[in-house]
């Protein structure tokens with residue numbers, strides 16, 4: 001049957017009217033044109049010979065604007081001097097590194113107040129169509145990274161947010177899991193986004209807080225943002241890198257102001273009735289040991305990671321255990337098939353037996369319970385240890401300088417697994433050095449594949465009958481297999497030994513992104 005719509009003319013998108021006015025730009029006579037995409041001007045009169053056409057892309061060069069009488073004052077944020085108005089020095093804290101944007105101001109004086117108002121309206125409409133946020137809630141961790149969160153907010157974030165005319169509320173975290181509590185009870189109708197000025201850990205707390213709400217399905221759609229004030233900052237690095245932008249504080253802030261969003265996969269990490277939601281990564285073995293155990297060498301400053309990496313590589317630990325996984329399409333050749341008996345009981349992964357793929361989910365509350373793996377058609381496969389390191393990630397970077405999962409996509413619905421198998425210590429050291437650019441995954445000792453679901457069955461360290469490893473999610477210890485180390489740590493969420501299952505919910509969350 002013929003499609004009744006076929007051949008019907010789709011009405012063209014209404015085009016914003018192009019405005020043309022004689023103006024003075026930073027004091028010089030010009031003719032200015034405002035289209036939906038750009039504000040351009042060409043010098044006229046005596047200034048005609050002083051230069052050609054100049055323009056500002058509204059989306060990517062303009063932070064905000066004000067109308068003052070006949071003047072339209074634009075706060076610009078450009079790479080290089082696109083304004084022709086000379087480059088004013090950047091205010092303190094607003095970048096200035098290679099490829100970084102600089103702040104400036106362009107004053108466009110119109111012939112009448114009405115004209116200035118008309119142009120102001122047109123720019124406001126353009127910003128609204130870009131989805132620029134108007135009201136933001138900031139969560140600042142004064143304790144993360146080098147404990148600079150409060151200063152970063154005041155000197156790096158606020159000047160740009162104010163120039164963009166964004167209303168904001170700021171709250172500092174006072175203790176562990178405070179951000180989770182805040183996100184669990186915030187009146188989300190009042191804000192266009194929640195921004196974490198912190199390390200990646202606070203972002204994860206916010207995701208967990210949103211998913212614990214009764215209205216989790218709406219709450220998790222609130223755009224999230226992150227300003228790098230932590231130790232690792234892998235999420236910001238991943239977002240900026242994916243858009244070809246250099247890592248900088250001001251680029252991270254501007255990515256939020258510009259209002260672009262992207263979907264973000266959410267991983268459910270489940271052990272028995274215990275659940276945790278991650279948007280980044282889980283590590284077991286060498287890298288988790290380096291990350292967590294090197295804390296005791298914090299007095300060394302940034303050298304602690306290099307020092308402890310060398311120590312751990314030379315005294316390489318291998319861990320027994322097994323990884324079960326449902327491969328993503330195209331990765332079915334990895335691992336070995338599992339003789340599986342499917343059970344759909346909700347009795348917890350801790351009761352699972354060899355080859356028993358048990359779905360774990362909690363139907364007792366109306367909070368988010370994660371995707372199901374009940375489907376009997378899922379083809380599980382396995383890899384047996386010993387392992388040197390197991391890395392499961394939704395994003396490409398663990399930190400600014402460590403690319404763990406070069407093929408990871410923010411919302412492909414899969415997790416990237418990078419598994420370092422048993423290898424000589426010299427190989428492990430070489431692989432650590434090649435994590436900077438992600439080339440370590442090319443080693444024959446590394447298995448790299450994508451999965452829809454995965455289960456870790458962590459075992460003991462090779463050569464020990466009592467000691468296991470550390471399982472770390474987004475920088476926090478999830479489970480620890482060496483009880484002698486736990487004296488000063490809070491109770492961990494999960495136990496080391498029983499299986500831990502990961503499933504992915506494609507694009508469940510939303511995050512501000514440069515593109």
Ligand SMILES: Nc1ncnc2c1ncn2[C@@H]1O[C@H](COP(=O)(O)OP(=O)(O)OP(=O)(O)O)[C@@H](O)[C@H]1O
Nearest residue numbers: 144145173174175176177198199200201202230231
């Ligand atoms: N006021 C506070 N006092 C102590 N801990 C806090 C406070 N606020 C937040 N935290 C905790 O700090 C931890 C780290 O937070 P964040 O992600 O911002 O920094 P990070 O740089 O990734 O971590 P770290 O500096 O510990 O490596 C989180 O577990 C969070 O719960």
